[in-house]
Amino acid sequence: MRAWKRIASLGLAATMMASLAACGGGSDKKEETSAANLPTIDQIKIGEDYKDLKAEVKVLTNRTDIVDTVYKGYAEEFMKIYPNIKVTYEGITDYEESLNLRLTTGDWGELCFIPTSVNKSELADYFSPLGSFQTLDQTYNFASEAAFDGTVYGIANGGTANGVLYNKKVWKDAGIKELPKTPDEFLKDLQIIKDKTDAVPLYTNFAAGWTMGAWDQYIGTAATGDPAYMTQTIVHSKNPFTKRDDMTGPYAVYYTMYEAVSRKLVEEDPASSDWEASKGMINKGEIATMVLGSWAVEQCKQAGDNPDDIGYMSFPITVDGKQYAGSGGNYCFGINKQSKEDNQIGAMVYLKWLLEESTIYTDEGSIPALKSEPLPDALADFKDIELLPETPALEGEEDLFDEINNESEVGINNNDYPDCEILEAALYGSKSLDEIMNTWNDKWTAAQESKGVEVK
Amino acid sequence: MNENEAYVRPKKKRSFSEWFKSGDGQRATVIIVFLFIPLLLLLLFTYIPFLKMVQFSFYDMKYIGGKTFVGLKNYIEVFQRSDCFKSLFVSVYYMLGAIVQLALALFFASLMVFGVQGSGVFKAAMFFPYLICGIAVGFIFKFFYARGFVLDSLLQMIGMNIENIPMWLQDQKINNISLAATSVWRYTGQNMILFLGAMMSVDSELYEAASLDGANRWHQFLYIILPSIKSIVVLNIILSISGSLSAFEPPYVITNGTMGTGTYFVIMNRLAHENQKVGLACAMAIVLLVIIILCTIAQKLFFAYAFDDGTDDESKAAVRKRKKAAKVALKAQQGGGSTV
Numbered sequence: 152m153r154a155w156k157r158i159a160s161l162g163l164a165a166t167m168m169a170s171l172a173a174c175g176g177g178s179d180k181k182e183e184t185s186a187a188n189l190p191t192i193d194q195i196k197i198g199e200d201y202k203d204l205k206a207e208v209k210v211l212t213n214r215t216d217i218v219d220t221v222y223k224g225y226a227e228e229f230m231k232i233y234p235n236i237k238v239t240y241e242g243i244t245d246y247e248e249s250l251n252l253r254l255t256t257g258d259w260g261e262l263c264f265i266p267t268s269v270n271k272s273e274l275a276d277y278f279s280p281l282g283s284f285q286t287l288d289q290t291y292n293f294a295s296e297a298a299f300d301g302t303v304y305g306i307a308n309g310g311t312a313n314g315v316l317y318n319k320k321v322w323k324d325a326g327i328k329e330l331p332k333t334p335d336e337f338l339k340d341l342q343i344i345k346d347k348t349d350a351v352p353l354y355t356n357f358a359a360g361w362t363m364g365a366w367d368q369y370i371g372t373a374a375t376g377d378p379a380y381m382t383q384t385i386v387h388s389k390n391p392f393t394k395r396d397d398m399t400g401p402y403a404v405y406y407t408m409y410e411a412v413s414r415k416l417v418e419e420d421p422a423s424s425d426w427e428a429s430k431g432m433i434n435k436g437e438i439a440t441m442v443l444g445s446w447a448v449e450q451c452k453q454a455g456d457n458p459d460d461i462g463y464m465s466f467p468i469t470v471d472g473k474q475y476a477g478s479g480g481n482y483c484f485g486i487n488k489q490s491k492e493d494n495q496i497g498a499m500v501y502l503k504w505l506l507e508e509s510t511i512y513t514d515e516g517s518i519p520a521l522k523s524e525p526l527p528d529a530l531a532d533f534k535d536i537e538l539l540p541e542t543p544a545l546e547g548e549e550d551l552f553d554e555i556n557n558e559s560e561v562g563i564n565n566n567d568y569p570d571c572e573i574l575e576a577a578l579y580g581s582k583s584l585d586e587i588m589n590t591w592n593d594k595w596t597a598a599q600e601s602k603g604v605e606v607k
Numbered sequence: 608m609n610e611n612e613a614y615v616r617p618k619k620k621r622s623f624s625e626w627f628k629s630g631d632g633q634r635a636t637v638i639i640v641f642l643f644i645p646l647l648l649l650l651l652f653t654y655i656p657f658l659k660m661v662q663f664s665f666y667d668m669k670y671i672g673g674k675t676f677v678g679l680k681n682y683i684e685v686f687q688r689s690d691c692f693k694s695l696f697v698s699v700y701y702m703l704g705a706i707v708q709l710a711l712a713l714f715f716a717s718l719m720v721f722g723v724q725g726s727g728v729f730k731a732a733m734f735f736p737y738l739i740c741g742i743a744v745g746f747i748f749k750f751f752y753a754r755g756f757v758l759d760s761l762l763q764m765i766g767m768n769i770e771n772i773p774m775w776l777q778d779q780k781i782n783n784i785s786l787a788a789t790s791v792w793r794y795t796g797q798n799m800i801l802f803l804g805a806m807m808s809v810d811s812e813l814y815e816a817a818s819l820d821g822a823n824r825w826h827q828f829l830y831i832i833l834p835s836i837k838s839i840v841v842l843n844i845i846l847s848i849s850g851s852l853s854a855f856e857p858p859y860v861i862t863n864g865t866m867g868t869g870t871y872f873v874i875m876n877r878l879a880h881e882n883q884k885v886g887l888a889c890a891m892a893i894v895l896l897v898i899i900i901l902c903t904i905a906q907k908l909f910f911a912y913a914f915d916d917g918t919d920d921e922s923k924a925a926v927r928k929r930k931k932a933a934k935v936a937l938k939a940q941q942g943g944g945s946t947v
Contacts, residue, residue, distance in 0.1 A: 247880075248880055251670040251671060252670065254671060255670070255671055268669065268670060268671065268883055269671060270669075270672060273671060273672050276671075277671075357865070358749075358862075358863070360863045360865075419754060419774075420753070420754035420774045420776070420777050421777065422774065422776035422777040422782070422862060422865070422866055423749070423752060423753030423754045423756070423774075423775075423776055423777075425753070557669075557882050557883045557884065560878075560882050560884075562881060562882060565881060565882075565883075566877070566881035566882055567863075567881070568863075568864070568865070568877055568881065571863075571865045572865075575865060575866055575867075578777070579779065
């Protein structure tokens with residue numbers, strides 16, 4: 152009796168030790184592979200270098216809808232030039248959350264979209280350097296998005312301009328000749344559309360969540376004309392969400408949303424809106440306007456029989472007589488620094504091919520990764536609007552925006568819920584916009600204080 | 608007796624190999640070998656993650672990157688934030704839903720036990736929702752409640768005007784009820800099967816005997832079925848209440864916690880994944896664990912009192928009466944003794 156009890160407890164203890172050791176073992180393996188032997192991406196010549204390299208490259212992507220069709224097609228095309236480099240794709244639903252966890256294990260594949268939750272100072276812990284910022288900035292758009300300390304760790308998969316998607320025919324039928332330039336003109340036009348046509352003037356897509364978060368993208372360049380606003384200014388500003396007299400700045404963006412909802416210029420029941428269906432509806436002219444990035448243009452054109460009716464205008468805010476639009480990179484590609492060296496090089500070759508030779512940017516209608524390539528057709532209407540990419544953050548402050556943003560829970564560009572709250576407040580009439588903006592200001596100030604940020 | 612002999616018998620020193628070859632040793636080996644894998648899995652996927660979570664709750668950390676020890680700050684914040692505990696009120700809707708669900712399940716199970724034509728079909732049909740995964744249920748109801756979709760069309764078919772139909776997910780008076788109803792739909796069948804299983808074990812001769820004595824169906828339910836399946840009922844109530852406190856799938860999938868439908872879990876998820884405050888979310892999880900434990904203990908105590916059931920032969924009331932009588936008698940005896 153006693154003997155087996157003792158053995159049983161020994162066994163238990165052994166089990167515990169073994170499983171603990173297994174846990175510990177995982178983290179010990181994370182030894183640095185030296186990056187010294189890797190080329191930089193600008194040194195590689197596609198079709199000439201590394202023809203003999205044998206490598207396996209696994210690419211992780213969030214586009215589960217096209218991973219087995221379009222993306223697989225790219226891989227096959229690439230493997231015609233490089234038959235020894237085997238490229239496979241893996242689609243991940245719930246991309247951000249899964250990848251957060253998988254990154255820490257180090258064993259996830261070779262090439263992925265860098266999740267937005269990785270701070271810039273942490274890039275070097277997970278991703279191999281692709282080259283110096285100075286060199287790559289001359290070739291690629293948005294090179295600063297995943298750069299730290301003068302080194303680039305990721306290159307954006309093309310980019311997006313931020314404007315407003317609209318159905319040209321509906322706007323014309325309503326008798327609107329000139330596109331709006333201020334929030335109030337915009338709201339007036341929506342009212343005209345409501346009165347004169349059957350279309351929903353502004354479709355919020357509230358139920359999807361991220362579509363509400365998309366409004367955050369306009370509070371920077373589009374609302375202030377300052378491409379450094381989001382990266383340098385807002386972290387140091389006192390009460391950035393306060394109303395400005397000339398109707399610019401973040402307040403003006405949220406004012407547009409709040410007023411459109413409280414004046415009933417949006418869909419009847421936002422809680423049951425449906426994003427997939429909305430693409431077809433704007434194509435058919437059942438929706439007049441949606442506030443989304445330019446990446447949505449191509450999708451909405453393809454969603455029905457009237458691709459030519461889809462237009463793209465800038466966000467209706469004018470700063471000192473001029474309209475601006477921000478542009479930003481999509482997800483950045485990063486290479487796993489813990490993968491085998493040959494595989495890393497293979498991944499870099501594929502990345503370069505994808506950025507420079509593939510048709511990915513025409514297919515997706517986004518701003519191409521190469522600076523030398525022309526803007527997509529979707530942005531044809533952006534002639535008079537100045538398109539500005541964001542200025543990189545000051546040295547030493549690369550993480551500051553993320554820290555304050557997370558600490559304050561205002562969640563610009565990463566939490567949709569605060570934007571949803573604005574819509575709810577407008578819908579139920581429970582809070583005024585000023586009240587909400589004041590709360591945001593308070594949270595922002597508290598976060599600035601807790602991080603010891605100098606406020607100008 | 609045989610087992611005790613080992614202790615009684617004077618101990619003879621055995622070497623390990625001798626012990627190993629003996630019956631005792633073989634039994635111990637088998638037990639250890641069989642326990643190893645389940646224990647390993649339990650540790651690996653339950654206890655170690657749990658201990659890690661306890662550890663994380665004392666840190667200020669994100670999923671990736673460094674962490675700093677902050678002591679009890681996260682716990683203090685949980686109690687200071689307005690959104691954490693307010694969200695527990697949303698759970699009240701799910702608790703009320705759970706009561707409706709148990710009542711329905713009991714009702715249907717009793718119908719089945721008394722014999723219904725085609726009860727197999729009914730059983731299968733009612734149990735089926737439980738087999739669908741929670742996320743899929745969410746999507747089903749997202750479209751069910753959407754303006755102008757299934758529910759609205761059905762109501763219009765029976766003559767209701769669309770203007771008089773509320774917006775199921777938007778109207779804050781009813782949207783939590785709509786969501787709680789989805790979980791009632793999902794779990795009623797499962798509860799029913801559990802009840803039915805317990806009811807089947809009741810001796811059917813009792814019904815016959817009772818009906819000879821003039822008891823109707825209601826009496827049979829109240830005096831025969833309910834007392835016999837009491838422990839299952841209590842178990843189901845406890846499970847439903849703790850389930851209500853941790854309701855997640857319906858609000859997360861259908862409304863994403865907007866429009867005042869955010870339950871505790873939804874808020875926790877938002878803090879952890881969108882604001883990257885992993886430490887705070889872990890602290891919230893542990894606070895919820897404590898709340899659930901307290902609720903369970905409170906319920907156990909309550910049921911121990913309310914359903915205190917005496918023995919097989921006498922009802923609780925009879926036991927109480929008897930004890931009271933005994934007490935009075937004792938008192939009288941003592942009282943009598945002291946005056947003498």
